[in-house]
Amino acid sequence: xxxxxxxxxxxxxxxxxxxxxxxxxxxxxxxxxxxxxxxxxxxxxxxxxxxxxxxxxxxxxxxxxxxxxxxxxxxxxxxxxxxxxxxxxxxxxxxxxxxxxxxxxxxxxxxxxxxxxxxxxxxxxxxxxxxxxxxxxxxxxxxxxxxxxxxxxxxxxxxxxxxxxxxxxxxx
Amino acid sequence: xxxxxxxxxxxxxxxxxxxxxxxxxxxxxxxxxxxxxxxxxxxxxxxxxxxxxxxxxxxxxxxxxxxxxxxxxxxxxxxxxxxxxxxxxxxxxxxxxxxxxxxxxxxxxxxxxxxxxxxxxxxxxxxxxxxxxxxxxxxxxxxxxxxxxxxxxxxxxxxxxxxxxxxxxxxxxxxxxxxxxxxxxxxxxxxxxxxxxxxxxxxxxxxxxxxxxxxxxxxxxxxxxxxxxxxxxxxxxxxxxxxxxxxxxxxxxxxxxxxxxxxxxxxxxxxxxxxxxxxxxxxxxxxxxxxxxxxxxxxxxxxxxxxxxxxxxxxxxxxxxxxxxxxxxxxxxxxxxxxxxxxxxxxxxxxxxxxxxxxxxxxxxxxxxxxxxxxxxxxxxxxxxxxxxxxxxxxxxxxxxxxxxxxxxxxxxxxxxxxxx
Numbered sequence: 001x002x003x004x005x006x007x008x009x010x011x012x013x014x015x016x017x018x019x020x021x022x023x024x025x026x027x028x029x030x031x032x033x034x035x036x037x038x039x040x041x042x043x044x045x046x047x048x049x050x051x052x053x054x055x056x057x058x059x060x061x062x063x064x065x066x067x068x069x070x071x072x073x074x075x076x077x078x079x080x081x082x083x084x085x086x087x088x089x090x091x092x093x094x095x096x097x098x099x100x101x102x103x104x105x106x107x108x109x110x111x112x113x114x115x116x117x118x119x120x121x122x123x124x125x126x127x128x129x130x131x132x133x134x135x136x137x138x139x140x141x142x143x144x145x146x147x148x149x150x151x152x153x154x155x156x157x158x159x160x161x162x163x164x165x166x167x168x169x170x171x172x
Numbered sequence: 173x174x175x176x177x178x179x180x181x182x183x184x185x186x187x188x189x190x191x192x193x194x195x196x197x198x199x200x201x202x203x204x205x206x207x208x209x210x211x212x213x214x215x216x217x218x219x220x221x222x223x224x225x226x227x228x229x230x231x232x233x234x235x236x237x238x239x240x241x242x243x244x245x246x247x248x249x250x251x252x253x254x255x256x257x258x259x260x261x262x263x264x265x266x267x268x269x270x271x272x273x274x275x276x277x278x279x280x281x282x283x284x285x286x287x288x289x290x291x292x293x294x295x296x297x298x299x300x301x302x303x304x305x306x307x308x309x310x311x312x313x314x315x316x317x318x319x320x321x322x323x324x325x326x327x328x329x330x331x332x333x334x335x336x337x338x339x340x341x342x343x344x345x346x347x348x349x350x351x352x353x354x355x356x357x358x359x360x361x362x363x364x365x366x367x368x369x370x371x372x373x374x375x376x377x378x379x380x381x382x383x384x385x386x387x388x389x390x391x392x393x394x395x396x397x398x399x400x401x402x403x404x405x406x407x408x409x410x411x412x413x414x415x416x417x418x419x420x421x422x423x424x425x426x427x428x429x430x431x432x433x434x435x436x437x438x439x440x441x442x443x444x445x446x447x448x449x450x451x452x453x454x455x456x457x458x459x460x461x462x463x464x465x466x467x468x469x470x471x472x473x474x475x476x477x478x479x480x481x482x483x484x485x486x487x488x489x490x491x492x493x494x495x496x497x498x499x500x501x502x503x504x505x506x507x508x509x510x511x512x513x514x515x516x517x518x519x520x521x522x523x524x525x526x527x528x529x530x531x532x533x534x535x536x537x538x539x540x541x542x543x544x545x546x547x548x549x550x551x552x553x554x555x556x557x558x559x560x561x562x563x564x565x566x567x568x569x570x571x572x573x574x575x576x577x578x579x580x581x582x583x584x585x586x587x588x589x590x591x592x593x
Contacts, residue, residue: 027470043468043471043472046471046472047464047468047470047472048467049471050468050470050471051463051468053467054463054466054467055463131449131450131453132449135449135452135453138453138456138457138460139456146421148424148425148428151425151428151429151431152428154432154452154456155428155432157456158432158436158452158455158456158459162435162459165462165463165466168463168466168467168470
């Protein structure tokens, strides 16, 4: 491991640079592969891709150190897998039964991976109920965390989001 | 009689458990009965009480904070009966506290204990208006920590304060007993400090705790606290171990809240968890919205943009090499390099924008506004749901054109692997 989660002083600049690096690379891939018109759909789709690229870059910089980055990457990969699966389904049109079973099994395998089991109701996890639940929805991968971990993840997430925002402004 | 003894001395007597109550004005009569009741309640709750020994120092902390020892007199008288009462009950608990303590989790207890170590001394300094032992030196250091510590404590204490003022001696006992991990050094120190006071009755009480390392002291002090600290009284938790762990948890959370406060801009003046959480939630939402907006801007400008990758990658490579390795040197080099990369990016951005004709830019902006208008609705509907955002994106992107995300992910996973040492 490179650094502990607490040593963020040296990571901030490193993080922004790494993020910029990856983000730009992802955007380049986007640009090269995509030849799009200016339709509404295209722009929205591209927006979503840019956004996914941003989140992915941000999460990959952090790597697996934080739960939110793991959750982000997992979600993106799951969606990409499902998307590719569905794309293959649409394109190939092979034996639907077999493919459906295969797809179903894949989807189930993807769904099975719940990183954190639901915790029991220990020490009033919803101390400030609405706020913490809102926070859990906001921060990715924080649904099944206790409050203390939630705070830590939120802190890291905020730090990365802020750095990412600055980077993107520069990229603009 | 009551006025003879000083609260500070009383505080010492109990070891670090003694928390001078605010409401010393409260009549002692009912207290005695309550204390007796509490004393008799000890045996049934022995195991639970014992497990809560770490709470003793917490009392002191509260006492020091309260620091209104106006009605300090009379503690001794009250303490004595408790000491007598609890001696017998304490003997039964002699062996239990360790188990209970361990059961709670030594980490939590020790964490509390470490924090609360200085508190007794601080309590001494606060209490010892009449007689200062040696805690004056600590007072300065402890007060800030105490304030911090009390922040978390006040949650619980306030609950009790609001709810139960005069009763639930048992609760006070349990809550207080369980809070502080008893450390012999604390007790002995307090006892030693207390003894020079030269009070007869407190001395007798103090001797017992010193002999028993304060395990007895905590219940005895708790019993005395029953009388004294009704303001402090907290609702009895279901089990003491849970309360103890919960206390530690609250403190940790408040620590993190402070850290978050530094992160979120403009939250230094905000106090309180609820407001702070609201601010944090708003900030996270605004950041996510900002990301979305910027990505939209980028998406519209994207086809025209030509990223100055070579320069950027060169600088990023340099910086990435510097990043993990260097600390001071890297910090010095990175700002410079960052400026360079910024300039490179800006050049790329400017060149990209420059290439787009004005007409295109106008159409872009018009598209942007229309799409942003269209975007705002889903964005406003589900900004608070990160999953939903991605779900919408996924749905939108599901109209298959080219699996861009795969390629993006194809590029990023290697980075991801690199980034995970």
